[in-house]
Amino acid sequence: MKKSKVISENIYSEIPIYPLRDLSYDFLGLHWENPFILAAAPSTDELEIVRRGLQMGWAGAILKTTSIEGNVVDLAYPMMSTFNHDGKKLFGMGNIDLISEHHIDKVEYNVRKLKKEFPEKIVAASIMAGRKEDWQRLVERLEKAGVDFIECSFSCPQGNIGEDPGKMLAQSISATELTAKWVKEAARRVPVSIKITPHVTDIVDVAKAVKRSGADALTAANSLQALMGVDIRTFVPYPQLNGKSTYSGMTGPAIKPLTLRTISEIARNVDIPILGTGGASTWSDAVEFMAVGAGVVQYCTAVMHYGFRIIDDLKSGMSHYLDEMKFKSVMDIYRKALPHIATHDEFTRRKIRSHINEATCIQCEACYLACRDGGHMAIDRNPNRIPKVDWDKCVGCGLCEHVCPVDGCIEMRIMK
Amino acid sequence: MTTDNLQMTNQQARVETERCLQCFDAPCIQACPTHIQIPTFISMIKSGNIRGAAEVVKTSNAMANVCGKICPEEVYCQSVCNRANEDAPIQIRELHFYATQSEARNKFSQVNPFPKSGKQVAVIGGGPAGIGCAFELAKLGHEVTLFDGKGLGGVPKNSIPSFRLTENELQDDLKFLSTYFSVKKEEITDAKFSQLKNKFDAIYLGVGLGKDRPLGLKGENLSGVYPVLKFLEATKVKQKKMSVGKKVVVVGGGNVSLDAAATAKRLGASEVILIYRRSEAEMKVWKSELEEARKQGVEIHFLTNPFEIIGNMKVSGIKCRRTTLSKKKDASGRPIPVEVKGSDFILDADTVIIAIGQSIGSDIVNRFKRNSKGFIAVDKNYQTSMKSVFAGGDAISGEGTIVQSVAHGKQAAHAINKILLGKK
Numbered sequence: 160m161k162k163s164k165v166i167s168e169n170i171y172s173e174i175p176i177y178p179l180r181d182l183s184y185d186f187l188g189l190h191w192e193n194p195f196i197l198a199a200a201p202s203t204d205e206l207e208i209v210r211r212g213l214q215m216g217w218a219g220a221i222l223k224t225t226s227i228e229g230n231v232v233d234l235a236y237p238m239m240s241t242f243n244h245d246g247k248k249l250f251g252m253g254n255i256d257l258i259s260e261h262h263i264d265k266v267e268y269n270v271r272k273l274k275k276e277f278p279e280k281i282v283a284a285s286i287m288a289g290r291k292e293d294w295q296r297l298v299e300r301l302e303k304a305g306v307d308f309i310e311c312s313f314s315c316p317q318g319n320i321g322e323d324p325g326k327m328l329a330q331s332i333s334a335t336e337l338t339a340k341w342v343k344e345a346a347r348r349v350p351v352s353i354k355i356t357p358h359v360t361d362i363v364d365v366a367k368a369v370k371r372s373g374a375d376a377l378t379a380a381n382s383l384q385a386l387m388g389v390d391i392r393t394f395v396p397y398p399q400l401n402g403k404s405t406y407s408g409m410t411g412p413a414i415k416p417l418t419l420r421t422i423s424e425i426a427r428n429v430d431i432p433i434l435g436t437g438g439a440s441t442w443s444d445a446v447e448f449m450a451v452g453a454g455v456v457q458y459c460t461a462v463m464h465y466g467f468r469i470i471d472d473l474k475s476g477m478s479h480y481l482d483e484m485k486f487k488s489v490m491d492i493y494r495k496a497l498p499h500i501a502t503h504d505e506f507t508r509r510k511i512r513s514h515i516n517e518a519t520c521i522q523c524e525a526c527y528l529a530c531r532d533g534g535h536m537a538i539d540r541n542p543n544r545i546p547k548v549d550w551d552k553c554v555g556c557g558l559c560e561h562v563c564p565v566d567g568c569i570e571m572r573i574m575k
Numbered sequence: 576m577t578t579d580n581l582q583m584t585n586q587q588a589r590v591e592t593e594r595c596l597q598c599f600d601a602p603c604i605q606a607c608p609t610h611i612q613i614p615t616f617i618s619m620i621k622s623g624n625i626r627g628a629a630e631v632v633k634t635s636n637a638m639a640n641v642c643g644k645i646c647p648e649e650v651y652c653q654s655v656c657n658r659a660n661e662d663a664p665i666q667i668r669e670l671h672f673y674a675t676q677s678e679a680r681n682k683f684s685q686v687n688p689f690p691k692s693g694k695q696v697a698v699i700g701g702g703p704a705g706i707g708c709a710f711e712l713a714k715l716g717h718e719v720t721l722f723d724g725k726g727l728g729g730v731p732k733n734s735i736p737s738f739r740l741t742e743n744e745l746q747d748d749l750k751f752l753s754t755y756f757s758v759k760k761e762e763i764t765d766a767k768f769s770q771l772k773n774k775f776d777a778i779y780l781g782v783g784l785g786k787d788r789p790l791g792l793k794g795e796n797l798s799g800v801y802p803v804l805k806f807l808e809a810t811k812v813k814q815k816k817m818s819v820g821k822k823v824v825v826v827g828g829g830n831v832s833l834d835a836a837a838t839a840k841r842l843g844a845s846e847v848i849l850i851y852r853r854s855e856a857e858m859k860v861w862k863s864e865l866e867e868a869r870k871q872g873v874e875i876h877f878l879t880n881p882f883e884i885i886g887n888m889k890v891s892g893i894k895c896r897r898t899t900l901s902k903k904k905d906a907s908g909r910p911i912p913v914e915v916k917g918s919d920f921i922l923d924a925d926t927v928i929i930a931i932g933q934s935i936g937s938d939i940v941n942r943f944k945r946n947s948k949g950f951i952a953v954d955k956n957y958q959t960s961m962k963s964v965f966a967g968g969d970a971i972s973g974e975g976t977i978v979q980s981v982a983h984g985k986q987a988a989h990a991i992n993k994i995l996l997g998k999k
Contacts, residue, residue: 173635177630177634177684177685177686178686247593466599475619475624478627565586
């Protein structure tokens with residue numbers, strides 16, 4: 160089946176015939192070409208790579224986290240691992256990467272170069288330090304180099320270049336507030352955003368501390384600490400480094416619901432702009448992130464998996480979505496979901512029952528099984544294998560709807 | 576190429592997109608003559624951006640909906656799909672059709688206004704080759720007038736059976752395209768050609784074939800004997816419910832002969848026999864269409880050569896002779912069939928359809944240099960022996976695919992553009 164392959168040459172480039180909708184808007188005092196930016200990651204560490212991303216249409220990039228000179232970044236390889244689920248690879252991605260290996264001089268050079276080549280794009284830097292003077296020196300140097308904003312990593316889950324080794328800065332409310340204050344003090348021209356971690360007891364308390372510090376924004380959230388898996392024959396977890404492993408920072412589609420919760424919790428309780436990151440892969444993910452309170456959405460794992468080219472679908476998909484919804488700007492999405500988030504005791508209790516559409520049922524009886532063993536034994540079997548709901552037993556939990564493999568076959572209806 | 580196929584459901588489409596490997600520099604893009612950005616449109620369907628997917632397809636292929644329905648994917652995109660190295664190729668054509676049909680059902684996307692060059696180009700021929708060129712020229716800013724005595728549509732409109740392509744499916748493309756160039760329902764004869772030559776900055780010929788090749792046998796003029804194009808056009812364009820009788824014999828061996836055989840079966844014939852003088856290996860058909868014809872009950876008699884059509888006023892049968900394949904090969908590289916002495920037999924027939932190939936019908940072609948096969952000779956820029964006159968489609972390469980003709984048109988348009996802009 161293997162065929163010989165040649166690297167192809169495009170015969171002619173296509174003439175674009177469909178107009179590109181203007182997706183630009185203002186947020187955090189900055190003008191964004193679209194809401195899709197590149198998160199601080201390997202994709203934003205090399206000038207040539209970032210340049211390609213920006214040329215392909217990304218609105219901006221946050222260069223990979225830099226620190227003060229003298230700190231040795233001691234990487235260990237392999238650093239990547241994945242969480243595969245149900246035959247789907249890369250449902251979650253784990254890394255034990257650290258910050259950029261580039262000297263701050265190089266990062267400054269990259270900022271200058273990128274801002275010169277792409278004056279309309281957002282070029283930001285991500286920083287991480289320990290001592291006050293280091294944080295402030297980084298801010299000053301990068302501000303001078305021309306960044307549009309600075310993101311402060313208070314939450315690198317792998318490294319321990321913080322004031323309290325082994326613990327993330329953003330896990331301490333007082334340290335977060337204090338450090339964010341130092342950073343804000345040093346930033347004269349550009350906004351600063353504090354990148355927090357969801358690994359806290361109460362994310363709202365952390366967000367409030369950031370707000371009190373005077374910092375301009377908050378980046379929510381970061382990768383989640385995870386043990387990516389264990390080799391069941393050697394018992395060495397992943398990634399495997401000479402018989403040892405450690406906890407990874409997990410990203411990708413698997414963490415999206417957790418990030419949505421983090422962003423929405425902050426947005427509902429603290430008045431501070433949020434940059435969303437963690438698990439967004441598609442244009443509709445961006446819609447969800449913005450609907451729960453993110454002003455821009457950062458992408459990383461999806462780019463590392465599929466390349467910068469995903470920006471074509473992000474922009475096209477978002478444009479058509481805005482048209483369909485008759486929205487004028489992406490900011491029409493902003494915070495739209497928040498009024499719909501309530502607490503459990505606030506719901507109106509209604510009588511709901513499951514309805515199975517016999518015409519689209521494919522007779523797998525997955526709903527029967529789920530209800531029998533995990534629900535209320537409210538679905539009956541039939542000789543024709545089309546299950547029937549016993550409305551006296553059905554409570555309307557919705558499990559059957561979600562195990563059904565056919566879109567729209569089972570729906571929950573309100574009973575009169 | 577399945578017949579009577581229904582569009583994929585949303586769920587089927589989504590599940591299929593998840594199988595796509597999203598290859599870098601994907602071989603399917605190169606295998607498609609119009610170079611549709613296949614992984615991009617597939618990822619768009621996956622993300623739920625179906626309108627975006629249709630736009631990607633239509634950016635590359637002007638006859639998007641038609642190709643989505645009947646393009647022989649097995650010889651193009653799907654034949655090189657890397658997923659086949661793992662299990663089975665992605666159903667690219669089905670996904671393509673799903674996207675274009677969804678768009679057509681929900682209003683066409685707005686297109687950017689095209690620039691204006693002030694140059695005028697005449698396109699002769701309203702089929703895929705002409706349409707491919709006309710739309711690409713329009714995109715490049717040139718004012719295009721397309722001439723065709725039968726209007727817009729060409730082979731897809733006139734002779735592809737409606738069980739393979741419905742009028743509505745064709746119209747979904749034509750409705751979209753027809754606003755970007757003007758169409759004149761006018762046959763361009765040799766005399767009129769000279770007038771066009773003076774009036775337009777360039778001319779493109781997408782005149783196709785259109786003339787049935789006769790067998791040259793006794794009895795070919797009997798009633799009930801049809802050249803294949805006449806037969807297909809009569810059943811399609813005129814919507815005439817033809818009576819083909821019980822027994823139909825089709826003489827041929829190409830895709831058009833399969834179309835005719837399947838059409839005859841649908842018109843009520845109880846026995847349809849396709850006779851071909853060589854063996855299955857030499858047939859110039861798409862395997863899926865052959866399978867489909869067989870499924871419909873078409874019998875194929877290989878190594879059979881007709882030598883006389885018999886009947887009294889009306890056809891009653893066809894005299895045939897068995898053949899064997901010699902070791903010698905003809906110009907097409909296929910073994911030459913040799914008749915076997917004493918193997919004569921008669922096949923009864925109420926209708927005989929002759930589908931042994933076509934030649935160019937338009938009389939304009941006599942002005943141009945031809946290649947060894949009698950088609951219009953062009954250089955690598957699709958320019959004919961006459962300056963500023965270009966050609967593409969079946970008229971330069973013989974019976975081909977729709978997508979190939981669209982691609983010719985597109986490439987010729989870029990060559991024409993270069994010359995027109997150079998003239999300034």
